[in-house]
Amino acid sequence: MQKIYLVYSIWDAAYWSTAYFLQSARQEFSKINLTYNPYFLPISQVWGHDAITQQLKCYWFGMRSRAGADYLHAVDAIVTSHLQQLDADAASGRNILAFCGSPHPDSLPLFFSRLAMFPHLKACELHVVMLLGRQDSELRTRFLRNWKKRSPDKIYMLQLREDGRHRMDEVYSMLMHHCGKENCHLLLHQSTDPHMVEPQLLMQLSSALGIPEDVAPIPSNEFSFPLSAPGLDMSRALFGFPFSFKQKPVWKRDDFYRILRSVEQKEGYAPVPFMPREHALDLLSKCVPGNTRLAETLGKETLFASPHPLDTLPDMPSTLPEMSTQQCRTFVSAFSSEWRQAFLRYFRDQNRPLHSVEHRLASVLEEYRQRNHSQSPYTWPRTTSPVAVLTLCRNQEAFIEQCMESVTDQRCKIPFEHIIVDDSSNDDSASIIDNYASRHAHVRPMYLSCHAAHGENVQTLFSLCHSTYVALCDGDDYFTDPYKLQKQVDFLDMHPQCSLCFHPVDAIYEDGSPSRVYPPENLLPGGVRTFYTVKDLLFANLIQTNSVMYRWRFRDGLPDWFDPSLIPGDWYWHLLHAEVGLIGYLQEHMSVYRRHAASLYASAEGDHVDHRNLHGLEELRMYNTCNKHFSNRYYKDFCRLAMGVLTDFVHIYAKSGDDTLLQKGCKLCPEFARDFLSQIRIDS
Structure with a gap:
């Protein structure tokens, strides 16, 4: 009879190790007529282990219950969609393996009721393997992984409410009811080490899945989180570091953790010796009834053999210890120059105040760069350049490099930077930008994870800029005069009554139509003049986007009344600056405005x-x-x-x-x- 194996790993320490283990066993699965379906509900690159996130996907089936009935209703569509995929796989006649997260007793009925709707799945024999760890070890893992990011109260509530891990007896009983006792396997993880995954446990998993012992993959504990206060501070300081770029792994997170653990061991940094005692003991007391019932079901005297180590840990102090500068130097010296440069760039481009540990780490990285005469183009802290060029990019892989090159070629007497916001391009634009930015320190890219629907791209771009003078250049346009920025800065310096200035541009057409000049002289109110007013600008939008330079009125941030979603946005921005000064006009042609079918206003002509x-x-x-x-x-x-x-x-x-x-x-x-x-x- 065709079989479906559901594997649940119900504690954080084992989740990624189990995932890696199953992924490495894929070839062996094919030898035993077992199809491994890597469907993975999207997760944050911050939380996911990137080497696995790219290869391993899994059926979550909406197992978690965050908000009771409302949440169950919301995930119904997800559950049904994933089961539909699974049913299509089951139609092949092969056995199916699905790796899942933590089953919640409130949401399992939804899974089983929906499963009965699919004929191929309904005809299969269900087998379940649950890997269950000690709740005290799990709570400690949660505490360490959320070091200074979440309060103990929040961690406690997540542990108790979100995953229902004090109710695993209900989960096991429900699984036995639907699958049969003989088809349910419960593998208990007895270790009190919050990161250790016992190798024999994963070998038992192989056995339950029918993988011969001589071909089973070797279990790995590569995903070890740091345990000491300095190591945890390092991990937290780089919590948002982009180990992946556009869903492609760039830096190996497990290498990062391995380096932290090696420094901890070499320097003798002791594991964090405390826990929030009140929450820990309260959680354990809530878990006792369920553990006792589960032990009775299994015919055991107790579920977990060893005493709870949390009983002997001191309570958490009111102030958590913080990594010293010397400890920070020790960690930094353990990383390669490539890692250090990437970390320095990460901190340089942050558009928010750094917390104390981040600030200390950034300072040490900059100190290391100076002391070792590093050729890194990145320095910290980043100083605000007097001039900025702002670029929005969306699916402009054919044009964006020319845009960036034209800005890089500017010969300006004062420093300038190029801030680029990629609006979740689904072509290769972001990779081109990031590769270019890695070689040119004046380029500051920002990547939106979702396509802007309400002006988030403009809001992000303008919020990043605090310069005195600001020029615009969309990703499909480019500058042609290498002195453009300097000429416009000089003009605004010479005419303090002006709040912006512009010049004519050459509009070229990708379809081969004849080029033209914009604005034509007959469109200028009163003809060619040195100065225009807001009233003139209300006659028509005279100013092509990549011709303008503003005396930036938003240096201190965008006001609440600013609307980033307006279209045409550039006319709105011109008017807001013309509100506070005159509009200057330079007669030189210094930019190209590209017209093509994908332009937002391609229909305007x-x-x-x-x-x-x-x-x-x-x-x-x-x-x-x-x-x-x-x-x-x-x-x-x-x-x-x-x-x-x-x-x-x-x-x-x-x-x-x-x-x-x-x-x-x-x-x-x-x-x-x-x-x-x-x-x-x-x-x-």
Whole structure:
């Protein structure tokens, strides 16, 4: 009969070791007609072991219950989706192995009820292997892994509520009910070491899965977390370090931990000798009834043989010890120059205050760099450059390197930096940016994990910038004059009454259409002049994005009223700066604006009605927001612009019979709509 093996590893210390063990046994599984399905619900690269995260996936089946019925309802779709995948695998007729996390007694019924919906799974014989560790050891693991990141109260609640590990007797009884006692295997981990995984336990797992002893993989304990206070501080200081980049491992996390543990052993740093006693003993007392019942089910006198070591540990002090500078130097010296450079870059690019241990580590890394005359392009702390170029990038692998090169080629008398936010590109843009940034210290990249839906890309980009002068250049555009930044800085220095300046750009077309200049001189209000005003800018968006330089009004951060989601955003930003000064104009062509099919406003130069069909509502929202910001001072100008959009909506209605856009536009801007409707006449 076809079989499904469900493997549950119910304590942190063994989870990744079990995962690695199963992954390394994949070839052996194929020899015994067993299909190992690595489906892994996405997890944070911070928490996951990267070498495994890339290779091993697992069926979680929504086993955790964080918020009772609401959570169970939310994970129902996930459970069903994963079981659907599993059912498709079971259709092959081979035995199936699925590696899971911690089963929760409140969510297991959902799993079994959904499993019965799939014919291939329903026809299979279920086998379960549970690896259960001591709750005291597990609590200690949680405490160490959350060192100074979570309060003992929070750790305690997670241990008790989230995983239900004091109710494992209920889980085992439920599994026996559905699978049969003979098909349930409970493997007990007796060690009190919070990181040690007993090799014989994993060998028993091999046996339960039918893997011959002579071909079973060798168990590994490579995923050992540091145990001493200095080691834990080092781990916490680099908690957010990007061991993976765009889901590809770059630095091996297990190598990092191995180095920390080797320094601990060499220097004789003692394991943390305390625990939050009240929580520990309270948890253990709550676990006693369930452990006793489970022991009786197994025909044992006690579930875990040795006494609880937490009873003898002193209570946690009110102030946790902190890694000294000398201890920090010892750890830093154990890493290679490549690791040290990567750590230094990580701290340099943080856009937040560092906590005390991070600050100490960054200081020691910089000290080490200076003392050893390192050629690293990264220094700490990062000083704010007087000039910044800001770039948004989204799927621009064909263009982004030219953009970065054009900024690097700038010959500016004062320091400048290039801040790039990659908006979760799904092409190779991020890798190109990161490779370039690793060789050019003035490039500061930031990578969004999710595509911005509400202006998060703009919010992130602008929040990173505290320079005096700011130029913009989208990832598909580039500068052509190596003195562009310097010329614009000089202009603003010579004209303190100006809050921004711009110049004409050459617009080129990827489809081979003739290039043109923007803005054409006939679009400039009053012709070519040295200065323009906010009123002139309300005639039309005269300023191409990569031609502008601002005297940055957001050096101290973005105000609450700033809306990063407006489109067209650059016009909004120009207006906000023109609010506080004049607009300067330089007549030299110093940039290229690239037009291609993937451009956000690619439709702007086609039929304007079709363009408004795509972006008209966004434009109305921008005009309405700006009008409110300027307190109706330029109401007639914004109303004129809004009427142009509403007129196109009327044309769309007349042509298609669909008045949806017109209705939405009027609802969005009732004042503009009132004036518009009072002036139009529709002939029958």
